[in-house]
Amino acid sequence: MLRYILKRLQALLISLVVASLVIFSAVEIVPGDPASFMLGINAQEDTIMALREQLGLNVSLTQRYFTWVTGMIQGDFGTSYTYRTPVSDMISERMVISLPLAIYALTLSTLIAFPAGIIAATRRGSVADVSVMGVTQLGVAIPNFWFAMLMVVVFAINLRWFSAGGFPGWDAGFFAAMKALTLPAIALALPQASILARVMRSSLLDTLSEDFIRTARAKGLTRRQTLWRHALRNALIPVLTIIGLQFAFLLAGGIIIEKVFFLPGLGQLIFQAITQRDLIVVESVVMLLVFAVILVNFTVDLAYGLADPRLRRSR
Amino acid sequence: MSLRKLTTAVSMAALITGTAHAAQTDITVGLQLEPPHLDPTSAAAGAIDQVVYSNIFEGLTRFGSDGSVNPGLASSWDISEDGLTWTFHLVEGVKFHDGTDFEATDVVFSLDRARAEDSVNAQKALFEGIESVDAVDAHTVKITLSAPNGNFLFNLAWGDAVIVAPESIETITTKPVGTGAFTFANWVQGDAITITRNADYWGDAPALESATFKFISEPSAAFNAVMAEDVDAFSGFPAPENLALFEADPRFQVLVGSTEGETILSTNNKMPPFDNVKVREALAHAIDRQAIIDGAMFGFGTPIGTHFAPHNPDYVDLTGGSEYDPDKARALLAEAGFADGFTTTLKLPPPSYARRGGEIIAAQLRDVGIETEITNLEWAQWLEEVFRGKDFGLTIVSHTEPFDIGIYARPEYYFQYDNADFQALMDDLTAETDPAKRSEMVATAQKTISGDYVNGYLFQLASLSVANAKIQGLWANAPTQATDLTGVSWTD
Numbered sequence: 001m002l003r004y005i006l007k008r009l010q011a012l013l014i015s016l017v018v019a020s021l022v023i024f025s026a027v028e029i030v031p032g033d034p035a036s037f038m039l040g041i042n043a044q045e046d047t048i049m050a051l052r053e054q055l056g057l058n059v060s061l062t063q064r065y066f067t068w069v070t071g072m073i074q075g076d077f078g079t080s081y082t083y084r085t086p087v088s089d090m091i092s093e094r095m096v097i098s099l100p101l102a103i104y105a106l107t108l109s110t111l112i113a114f115p116a117g118i119i120a121a122t123r124r125g126s127v128a129d130v131s132v133m134g135v136t137q138l139g140v141a142i143p144n145f146w147f148a149m150l151m152v153v154v155f156a157i158n159l160r161w162f163s164a165g166g167f168p169g170w171d172a173g174f175f176a177a178m179k180a181l182t183l184p185a186i187a188l189a190l191p192q193a194s195i196l197a198r199v200m201r202s203s204l205l206d207t208l209s210e211d212f213i214r215t216a217r218a219k220g221l222t223r224r225q226t227l228w229r230h231a232l233r234n235a236l237i238p239v240l241t242i243i244g245l246q247f248a249f250l251l252a253g254g255i256i257i258e259k260v261f262f263l264p265g266l267g268q269l270i271f272q273a274i275t276q277r278d279l280i281v282v283e284s285v286v287m288l289l290v291f292a293v294i295l296v297n298f299t300v301d302l303a304y305g306l307a308d309p310r311l312r313r314s315r
Numbered sequence: 316m317s318l319r320k321l322t323t324a325v326s327m328a329a330l331i332t333g334t335a336h337a338a339q340t341d342i343t344v345g346l347q348l349e350p351p352h353l354d355p356t357s358a359a360a361g362a363i364d365q366v367v368y369s370n371i372f373e374g375l376t377r378f379g380s381d382g383s384v385n386p387g388l389a390s391s392w393d394i395s396e397d398g399l400t401w402t403f404h405l406v407e408g409v410k411f412h413d414g415t416d417f418e419a420t421d422v423v424f425s426l427d428r429a430r431a432e433d434s435v436n437a438q439k440a441l442f443e444g445i446e447s448v449d450a451v452d453a454h455t456v457k458i459t460l461s462a463p464n465g466n467f468l469f470n471l472a473w474g475d476a477v478i479v480a481p482e483s484i485e486t487i488t489t490k491p492v493g494t495g496a497f498t499f500a501n502w503v504q505g506d507a508i509t510i511t512r513n514a515d516y517w518g519d520a521p522a523l524e525s526a527t528f529k530f531i532s533e534p535s536a537a538f539n540a541v542m543a544e545d546v547d548a549f550s551g552f553p554a555p556e557n558l559a560l561f562e563a564d565p566r567f568q569v570l571v572g573s574t575e576g577e578t579i580l581s582t583n584n585k586m587p588p589f590d591n592v593k594v595r596e597a598l599a600h601a602i603d604r605q606a607i608i609d610g611a612m613f614g615f616g617t618p619i620g621t622h623f624a625p626h627n628p629d630y631v632d633l634t635g636g637s638e639y640d641p642d643k644a645r646a647l648l649a650e651a652g653f654a655d656g657f658t659t660t661l662k663l664p665p666p667s668y669a670r671r672g673g674e675i676i677a678a679q680l681r682d683v684g685i686e687t688e689i690t691n692l693e694w695a696q697w698l699e700e701v702f703r704g705k706d707f708g709l710t711i712v713s714h715t716e717p718f719d720i721g722i723y724a725r726p727e728y729y730f731q732y733d734n735a736d737f738q739a740l741m742d743d744l745t746a747e748t749d750p751a752k753r754s755e756m757v758a759t760a761q762k763t764i765s766g767d768y769v770n771g772y773l774f775q776l777a778s779l780s781v782a783n784a785k786i787q788g789l790w791a792n793a794p795t796q797a798t799d800l801t802g803v804s805w806t807d
Contacts, residue, residue: 032695033703038351039437040359041702041729042716051357051435082351083504084488093504149535156543164539166529169503262531262540264505272505276351277695 004305012298019290020072024065027279027286033057034081034277055081068283077284082276087284090269097167097181098266102250104178104185106243109193116193117200117239122227124205132197139194145256148187152260155183165261184261188254192246199242204235248293339805340524342786344798345540345549349505349530352488355474356429359437361715361796364474365550366508366528368797371412372477372493375403375422376468382575382626382717382794384472388417388494389456398463398748399446405454409517411480412498419450425478426458438475438716444745465748469718474795496521496801506530510800522788522804541567541781548782548789550798553667555613561781572778572791573626576713577619578668580676580771583707585731588657595768597647599637601683602676608774611671616774621765622720625775626792629757633765637772644683656684659708663689664697668776669711676711676771702729713776717795720757721745723764732769 035051036043052058056067071078077087120132156164167180207213208231216226255267266285273281348362355363355372369377377387389403409417428434430442444467446459460467470476483492491499496518497510511525529546531537534554540546541561552558561567580602588594608616617625620633648656663673670691677687687709692700701707714722724741726733737760744756765772778793788802 031699032693033699034695036698036703037695038358038360039435041698041712041714042440042719042722043359043437044439047435047437047439050433053433054435084352085504090504149539152539152543156545157539160543163545164543165531165536166540166545167506169506259533260536262506262529262533262536264503268505272349275693275695 001305005302008298008301008305012294015294016291019294020069020287021065023283023286023290024068027282028061030274030277030279032277034279037277038082057081068280072284072287077288078280080273080278080281082273082278083281087281090281091266091285091288094264094266094269096170097263098251098254100177101181101185101188101254101263101265102247104181105188105192105250105254106247108185108189109196109246110243112189112193113196113200116197117204118227118232120197120201121204121208122223129201132201136194136197139190140198142190144187144191145260147190148183148257148260151183151187165263167263181263184254184257184263187257187260188250192250196239196242196246200235200239203238204231207231207235210234244296248289248296251289251292338522338807339785340522341526342523342548342800342803342805343527343529343546344800345529345531345537345546345552346798347530347532347537347551347553349532350508353491353499353502353508354479354487355477356425356479357435357437357488364796365798366510367491367493367495368474368477368795369495369799369801370497370510370526371491371495371499372474372479373495374471374473374477375405376472378472378717378794378797380790380792380794380799382624382792384468387472388422388478392468394748398746399460401458401460401467402451403456403458405456406517407454409494410515411483411494412492412513413480413483415480415482417478417480417494418453419456420453421478421480422456423448423450424481426476428479428484429476436475438473440721441470441473441476463746463748465753466718466745472795473717474797497526500525519801521801523800526800528798544783548780548786550780550789551793552779552781555615555777555779558613558615558779558781566784568782568784568786570778570780570782570789570791571615572780572793573617573624574715574776574778574793575624575717575719575795576715576776577622577624577719578616578672578711578713578773578776579622580773581701581707581710581712581730582770583705583709583730584733584769585705586708588651588653589659589708591651592768593647593651594653596637597644597651597653597683598680598685598771599644599768600640600647601644601680601685602637602771602773603639603679604634604773605639606679607672607675610675611668612774612777615777615779617777619772619775621761621772622714622723622770623757623761624717627718629754631758631761633761634772636765637768641679641683648684653684656686658686658688661687661689661709661711662697662701662707663691663711664694664701665691666713668713672711672773676709705729705731709771711773715776715796720760720764723760723769730770732764732767734763734767737763 035048035055039048039051068078080087080090116132120129123129152164155162162183168176170177213226213231216230251266255271258265258268270282270285346365350362350366351358351360353363353367355367373387375387375389376384379385388406390406391404393402405419411417426448429436430445444460444462444464446461449457451457479487480492496513496516498513500509500511502508508528509525512521531540537549538554538557541549558569562569582589582595584590604618608614618634619625620637623630661673661677663669673689677689680687701710721741722728723732724738740756740760747753782789785806787806788804790799
């Protein structure tokens with residue numbers, strides 16, 4: 001087992017190094033200079049040079065790469081070119097919005113998708129099934145930003161139940177903060193729930209046609225008992241995989257929804273940093289996301305190894 | 316409910332209704348762009364001035380909403396006979412927000428920092444003529460110039476020339492400390508900046524106790540925020556197409572004013588065929604300004620015929636020299652040897668005036684035989700390729716700096732207009748202090764660049780703001796990029 005872990009760990013490190021190289025070169029290749037962006041169209045060339053010097057941009061690419069990497073190893077993500085504040089502070093400020101929002105959206109989508117998928121699968125062909133399939137078809141097709149704008153018009157402008165957007169901060173109280181995240185979470189959850197419900201349904205249908213279900217029924221279990229004790233557990237594996245993927249997406253992928261509701265989340269941070277050529281922020285945030293994904297994969301690998309002894313032994 | 320509880324409840328209710336009748340003393344102002352940091356003296360971002368100008372930081376002089384230059388931290392000044400020595404008398408008893416005194420040494424520090432060798436001031440040119448800055452006593456500063464400068468007081472009013480303190484310079488980007496009527500309170504990055512009334516302010520106390528600037532980049536989200544009354548005002552409203560809706564709604568007022576933004580079809584004067592003045596003249600006649608204003612800006616904007624703000628008393632209306640006349644444009648092109656037209660590039664930065672305007676201009680140019688290849692660029696790319704790399708045929712951009720006709724005297728500037736007479740004229744203008752002569756020279760300058768058809772002059776950008784109908788004192792015009800809240804109040 002130890003050898004297996006070491007092997008996995010080695011793969012993890014190699015992935016990180018490769019990722020850092022790819023991210024760094026991809027970002028540095030993009031045309032545009034942070035100093036000239038900051039100083040605008042009346043700046044003189046010598047002023048731009050002075051700012052480049054101040055920002056530490058006047059050293060070679062390799063030197064900058066190594067400063068960045070060694071900094072990160074020590075937990076220092078560098079200082080933003082435009083904001084002049086530590087990147088790690090900026091990330092954590094955005095995380096307190098993006099992380100709860102992703103969890104909120106994922107919870108909503110699971111709460112909707114599970115019952116819908118189960119009902120559709122167990123009553124295949126019924127009115128319930130057809131309507132679940134119809135609604136989820138729509139849910140996948142409707143662009144979530146359009147749906148978000150629609151909700152703003154109805155709930156914020158006409159009914160005045162919610163703000164049109166923005167985030168009051170957790171200092172304003174748990175409920176005020178959750179309220180501000182509610183419309184965005186619904187907008188994010190809708191397409192995710194639709195996909196999840198469909199996956200749930202087909203996975204459950206597959207499982208229900210397996211031999212062991214017939215055996216369970218034959219040994220005298222009711223339909224309901226078979227469903228809860230045997231079918232659901234097995235059907236859940238592909239569903240969980242999808243949920244994992246969705247979570248990674250929700251963390252930074254909700255940028256359009258963040259824009260519609262002017263939420264200062266991680267997606268907006270990356271977007272803003274790219275337009276301002278705040279390269280160090282882009283590099284560090286993307287690296288952090290990559291690290292998170294790689295770490296999750298590593299954990300999953302370990303879990304597989306624990307669950308399946310064959311994986312451990314195979315070289 | 317006991318009697319005591321009841322009376323408490325009643326008095327509470329009275330208290331609540333009582334405060335509801337008093338005028339509101341806080342305001343939430345929407346802005347489209349968030350400042351990258353809060354030091355107006357080390358970045359060009361107009362978003363910084365939008366928050367800090369006159370609210371947090373003040374200069375020796377300051378802009379009024381009509382563009383006039385008024386006394387600021389300097390209450391008066393004397394100019395020597397030869398125009399080289401300026402003695403500024405500073406307001407006494409002024410304190411910075413951190414409690415330190417504002418004195419002549421702070422002025423010396425600020426101006427020396429801005430003009431230093433390693434200065435990162437985006438408008439360093441403003442300070443170019445300064446030979447030395449000396450503190451005569453605690454409240455008197457003597458500035459010596461190398462040549463007379465008729466623009467000097469105007470230059471000192473810019474946000475890039477505000478007075479900062481050496482004690483707080485290290486943290487100026489995140490905790491700005493100035494002398495203004497408001498102190499910086501809080502910044503939730505990506506979301507909002509809050510400022511609160513400065514109790515020790517040397518001038519008239521502002522009516523507002525606190526103000527929050529909320530940053531909403533998306534035009535549709537800006538519209539929603541105003542409609543849902545999440546923000547009380549939106550300065551620089553990004554969706555002109557929606558203004559009619561606000562005008563029709565009694566809850567809101569719409570403020571349409573002028574800005575210093577000359578929107579031009581910038582032309583690479585060194586690149587063939589634009590090095591031929593006939594081609595540039597043809598370009599000018601091929602453009603229908605009103606169609607661009609109507610199509611790209613929904614009717615907001617004033618046509619211009621030169622690089623100068625129409626609300627300025629010295630403005631000369633030269634739109635007649637480049638009136639829309641496609642036949643004349645075709646004839647001029649034929650004369651220049653391009654009877655069959657030619658193909659060029661049109662590189663567009665992100666603002667909607669450029670993207671929407673670009674499509675319209677491309678169609679108008681096609682009509683006279685000029686084909687354009689449109690490329691949409693981000694700002695950073697635009698700065699790299701067009702502004703610094705000078706790799707473009709045509710581009711559309713709004714020059715928002717006030718009184719910036721001087722850029723035509725810089726041959727290395729991106730549109731590369733090189734006219735020795737014009738450069739000499741600008742030198743003379745800078746040295747001239749007599750107002751009448753200055754007006755005359757400014758008029759000549761406008762006519763020169765218009766007659767040379769340096770760029771296609773399109774329109775002056777309008778300043779568009781929406782506010783709650785009960786708010787008064789907001790600036791309608793934008794003589795500099797500022798949201799001066801010192802005179803803003805609620806009417807009831």
